[in-house]
Amino acid sequence: MGIEERRARNQEARRRLITETARAIAEREGWGAVTTRRLSAEIEYSQPVIYKHFSSLDDITDAVALEGFAELAEALREARLAAGAPGSVAASDAVHAVAIRYATFATDSPALYEAMFTRASRLPFGEGAHPEPSAAFAELRASIAPRAGDDDLELLTEALWAALHGLITLNTNARLRPEHQSARIDLIVNRIVPYAS
Known part of the structure; x- marks a missing residue:
């Protein structure tokens, strides 16, 4: 070396x-x-x-956020692939498995999630952005694709991401009944991304 x-x-x-x-x-x-x-x-x-x-401290927080996005993308990919595996409990519903994993990720690491989504950041999102946030979004989109039918896949993905983020934010701040988290995730997934007919 x-x-x-x-x-x-x-x-x-x-x-x-x-x-x-x-x-x-x-x-x-x-x-x-x-x-x-x-x-x-x-x-x-x-x-x-x-x-x-x-x-600066902002640069440190942004670096932590980028690490978090990479971890989130991997967690969502694992959930999506496991849900699609033959014989898996949720073989027909990768969206649900990914949504649950997303919520679990946020609940397990609230400060990391805060750095990624709620603290002020200088990280660019969208076109030309760091690949880490885009990879996490791509995993959510990939789970939705089989259920999207003729609907706009990007729009469905954005809507589901926003709904999950709102749910997590309200839950983190103790604004919702914690025992109904799973039912809320089911409702969000099935209303935003119903099975294509």
């Missing part, structure tokens, strides 16, 4: 440690607790070292 390759690996390892630590603090105490001083104390890097890798 050459010097440049070793240096690049070390820099990537430091960046990863910074984002992992920020994410862990945020999950325990909320994003307000994530400061460069706190990160510096937790990982024993000076603040200038942190700023060498990230120009």
Whole structure:
């Protein structure tokens, strides 16, 4: 391994440690607790070292969000493929499996979900965006495609994504009865993406 390759690996390892630590603090105490001083104390890097890798806390949050989008895309892909596997419980309904996995992802990692969807971000979405958010959207779209019929697939995907996000946001803020989460997901999926006739 050459010097440049070793240096690049070390820099990537430091960046990863910074984002992992920020994410862990945020999950325990909320994003307000994530400061460069706190990160510096937790990982024993000076603040200038942190700023060498990230120009601001917003850059750190955006990096965490990108990691989250990659994880979400993988989780949705696994749910979609498992639902379509022969003999699986939900073999005929990948949309439902993906919607449940989406909600579980958000519930299991609320600070990560917040970084991805509700905190201010400078990440571009849509055309020319980072591939991570697009990959997660593509997995949701792929689960809907067999049920879309002649309907606009992009519009259905956007509507389902928005409905799931609203449901999760309301549920996270304790505005809905938690025992009805599964029934709400069923209702959203079946109303927005009914089986094509």
